[in-house]
Amino acid sequence: MRTAVFALVALAVLGLLGLVHRWLWIRLVRDTTAPRGLPRRIGTASAIALPLLSVAALTAGRAGVPFPLQQAVSWPGFLWLAVLLYLTLTMLVAEPIRALLLRRLAHRSPSRVADEAPGDVRQDGAGTAATATAVAPPVVPVAPAEPAAPCAQELTRRRFVARTLGGAAAAVALGTVANGAYGTHGVLRGPGVRRVRVPLAKLPRAAHGFRIAVVSDVHLGPILGRAHTQRIVDTVNRTQPDLIAIVGDLVDGDVQDLGRAAEPLRRLTARHGTYFVTGNHEYFSGARQWVDHVRELGLNPLENARRALPYFDLAGVNDIAGESEGQGPDFGAALGDRDRTRAAVLLAHQPVVIHDAVRHGVDLQLSGHTHGGQLWPGNYLAELANPTVEGLERYGDTQLWVSRGAGAWGPPVRVGAPSDITVVELASHQA
Known part of the structure; x- marks a missing residue:
């Protein structure tokens, strides 16, 4: 049943992708270029190759394609998907402008067909007009004339409008994707640091100011590799946290391909250690191999487990994606028999499990998964599936x-949702 649903969704996505590219080809290639010219051929070839690269980027990992080939198709394929999003949005905004401009051009165009009078008109000798008295020839039925083709001047104007709007849309899309503050450059230069102070009623005074560095959704894979991991490690270590929490979606791929990319995690430093819980992408990649590997790197996996730290309990649950493998979250195992007079901090990849956390008396849940929407307006879609998309909220x-x-x-x-590492500073009401 699940396979059938996945197949239907995949077919729907492919169909939509084809329709969008067909529409963009009409607006950006056919309407802007002359038939049978080189620009038309290049544009048509691009309209075929780019969606194929995007599909290859989306499916190469799960299809078991060799990792170097995954890297080769991922860069152009995934970048095109981002450009496609903003190109489509901009062209949708431009569509009514295009219609208005073309309507005005049509009103300004000279009449191309002259009306003929029912009889001949001739000049008499004195220069006065007289209507011919000749008998009109028999009426022969004539098929309705086809609309006259646009004249060369009108075609030039139409093409000018198409090129102006298409060029503006392309500039907006490319500028958005390459934006230095967010965009591709913002991701590749590494995450910034956010700091938030969270008061906990049960936290003892001695733990006031305890700092937890929260790292989520690193997504090491064909694009983000060892250099990205090193930037994250350097940023985390500069904050001098008391504890580091990696809350899932660390990787997109196998240990064999990404083990070297994850190696810098070995240099994470915190007084109370580094802890890890699985995200849904770990189960796409093989969660068991990664749990074992991060343990070798010096991280402490919390698989539905709890650690009693000096000032509070730290618990972690598996991601709900593990349910299909019988390895889903078990709140009873992680929190069922604990002393509820102590504060409890829970690591859980997806915010949606917050209601289970409330039932088990958790004081603070640390999550990721949403990316804050990653690409605006994706935040509105993320709101449909998650109780909180980013930031701090209270549930009971x-x-x-x-x-x-x-x-x-x-x-x-990233657009409208810059990447981050969060330093959560716990505060005691007794301080």
Whole structure:
């Protein structure tokens, strides 16, 4: 059943992708170029190759394609998906402008067909007009004339409008994707640091100011590799945290391909250690191999487990994607028998489990998964599936912090949701 649903969704996505590219080809290639010219051929070839590269980028990993080939198709394929999003949005905005301009051009165009009078008109000798008296010839039925083709001047004007609007849309899309503050450059230069102070009623005075560095959604893979990991490690270590929490979606791929990219994690430094819980992408990649590997790197996996730290309990649950493998979250195992007079901090990849956290008396849940929407207006879609998309919110006696993530999935692009590493500073009411 699940396979059938996935197949239907995949077919719908492919169909939509084809329709969008067909429409963009009409507006950006056919309407802007002369038939049978080189620009038309290049534009048509691009309209075929770019969606194929995007499909290849989306499916290469799960299809078991060799990693170097995954890298080769991922850069152009995923970047085109980001450009496609903003190119489509901009062209949709331009569509009514195009219609208005073409309507005005049509009104200004001279009449191309002259009306003929029913009889001949001739000049008499004195220069006065007289209507011919000749008998009109028999009426022969004539098929309706086809509309006259636009004249060369009108075609030039139409093409000018198409090129102006298409060029403006392309400039907006490319500028958005390459933006230095966000965009591709913003992702590749590494995440910034956000700081948030979270008061916990049960936290003892001795733990006031305890700092937890929250890292989520790194997404090491064909695009983001070892250099990205090193930037994250350097940024985290500069904050001098007491504890580091990696809350899922660390990788997109196998240990064999990405083990070297994850190696810098070995140099993470915190007084109370580094802890890890799985995200949904770990289960796409093979969660068991990664749990074992991060343990070798010095991280402490929390698989539905709890650690009693000096000032509070730290618990972690598996991601809900593990349910299909019998490895889903088990809140009873992680929190069922604990002393509820102590504060509890829960690591859980997806914000949606907040209601289970509330039922088990958790004081603070640390999550990721949403990327803050990653690409505007994706935040509105993320709101449909998550109780909180980013930031701090309270649910009863439980607070939930959702990080926007330290990397990016798919296109290495962020718009309206810059990547981050969060330093959560716990505060005691007794301080």
